[in-house]
Amino acid sequence: MNLPADHIRLLFGLKLRQLRIDRGLSVSELAQQSGLSISYVTEIEKGRKYPKADKISALANAMQVDYDTLVSLKLSKKLEPISDLIRSKFLTEIPLELFGIDPSDLLELLAEAPAKVSAMIRTFMDIALSYNMSVERLYLTMLRSYQELHDNYFPDIEADADRFLNEFSPSTGAASPQPVPEALLNNLLKTRYNIRIDYFDPLTHPELVSLRSFFRPESQTLHLNAGLTAEQRSFILAREVGFQFMNLKNRPYTYSWVEVDSFEQVLNNYKASYFASAILIRRDVLVARLSELFNRDTWSNEDFLQLITDFESTPERFFYRLSNVLPSHFGVDQLFFYRFNHTPGQTAFQLTKEMHLSRQQGPRSIVNEHFCRRWIAWTILQELQFLQQNKGFDGTLCRAQFSEYADSGQQYLLISVAHAFQPHFQQNMSVSMCFAVNDTLKQKMKFLAPPHDVRALTNIPFRIVNQTCERCGIFDCRERVASPSVLQKKRQFEATKKAMEALR
Template structure:
């Protein structure tokens, strides 16, 4: 939002609407008194139009206030909280248009009950500050909500990936190669790919790629990346160029988040890359064959990775788009964990939940994630076999304590030099999943009771417990106190 211009329009519109309402005037009454059309006055009150000085003077006269008061940013006590919110630029950070909202509708709500709604928003901000939630975390949360609204499947990007393949005559039955994509990037978009710069800049060691725009644009790739990761980086850059996504980050991974538009466009380019590298028609057919197996066969997942020459993350991320669309499996989650062997800390670095916030999900409270999750137990095997460099596969039926929810969780792990990672996808076990996945009841699949974090878990004798159930104990104490008070009240009645 262009802060100053938009804020001036919005505050002006709010003042006109409040003054008119206070006088008991309808829009028609104000139109009659000013000679300004009802439709134009309506646009003014919604903050979409700002009248010329001559019309502003006429409106001020009709409302019984001075010209200076009407054009100032000063609001009365009732609307002051709204003005503070507008001038703080908080509302400009909300990606309202991506959720079917516009600022005028939000302003209508604020104008109707400004004190209560402003207090509510300020409360949310206080909570965010208390839990140390940064703006970028808000943007990523908004992106996850955006993905959920669309079941993480985007027809228009799928079609663009198909058009790209046809335009550049990519083999529909093959996998685009690194050399092929590098050639297209250079010949069509004048972007050269190189890896030499990373060795001269140690500050870049934790990044996967850097885009340098200019007359001779360059895509710098980290030489430590696998061939699959380098190919994905090329496909992602082609997504930015082909989809003409100009507001974008120039690094992968994130260094600094500038706006929600950057986050959204980065997602679109990455989605394009997945659609380009893993053809949906072929992959859907392969997944159908995988699910049709009467027994759990982990080698088939590895064969899929080999067939599509892809990484564990790209494969499972792609499934989060195709399973809802083509298999009706909409209640799922996707998690990426990282772990350094020297510590006992696990970091959830990426997550997605479709059709509700499923367990597990990110904890910003420094609690200990349940050590029974296959996402975490697989790390033990990764660290024992790190020297092999091979991708490891895990599967588990996770039944949540004190809940009816049970998930089939597939996990993949690939050892890395400095930090190991696991990628997992969890599918809610329901009638639809039972009909789709033939090997669901294979006795070879381990079933475990799990929870969210150790601090909230009632499994007192859990051998994997990493912390005492302090939060659960506090909740139980609160319930006992309230029950004792109710008992005393009944005795005195």
């Protein structure tokens, strides 16, 4: 692998420093014995300088090692994790500046405390291996962190979407959603970007059933799954327009299962998807409609569901667009979003997507534990299963709930929508957005404003909840599916500490 010059400098500096320490030499002693200045040796060890051949020879002689041993890029066992990191795609492909990290600062940190950083990196790698974390999953986790850092609102992409709408689909009024017509998207792809659109039948190509689309750059062809709904099809076409309109060259070619080679592809896929949502759900119209909905005296599940229908959107895309505008235009930034999949007849629920803008307590993905079944995100799936099996229901449900954590007392307003997802897989899906009940939320949502008490609202049920069964102390819970093993261990540990204190 050809490494960048700064990485080679760092590897050389780390190796020199470790050899010096192994031989019990200080920086000044090595400088004196090699005939170099202390400051120059320090710059080498920090990866800022790479010495010329004569100076490398002087350093090798001072530490009694061969020239070739010193210039070899192979590090000692202690530094292998750092070597693996430097040789991996992480430092070359992850745009660290997106997270406010100067790459030179990271390299300096590696040089300053290589043993400690090496141990930390090895720990992270072991955790990733233990939970079978793929590179793709790591990229998606980093993307989610990037979204959360920016409250999932990106003015530059919003500006691109506005520029597109002004040019191709100007609004005729703030009261009407008027999504960009599918015909317009089709026409733009064909005439402006010379992209051919073709359809494949998942029934005759069952190996492609999980794909909604894939793009073949060599023939400039966008292949669409013929079984897509109108909403799904419009989004994929808008996403492809986003790639072209924003000139995002390094991109994945598949959707919704995304095969990627780099973090840049994941990031560009997100940018194109954000753009698609922004042109299909206009920001100004959404803000106006939400303001009207929030200004009502009572909450209506049916009106919220109608709002999604008016925008001709899927529930998931609508919730995600909410996560863009609520923090930026309403100041409601203590929220989180998640999606669960459920196969009717089974007891397991799979958390398949999550994003947390709230820094407070909230349900998160926890390995080998069972989520509290009192949250509306699960009960709505159980209700949907019952209606499908007993009433022939094939529509969409919307439910709201106030949830209060049994331990902390933190209250949340949760809005959840459930519907059939991928009928050929016989799965249902719920998407939910959860808002921390605080002063900001009460100011924005009239039905929460004082003197309203969330426990007393008749049209929104109130429930005491927890995070997982394993951590929950509500012992008379009818929904419990596992013993409170984590809580019991915690209490046992606290009892042991008290007993030890008593012995003193």
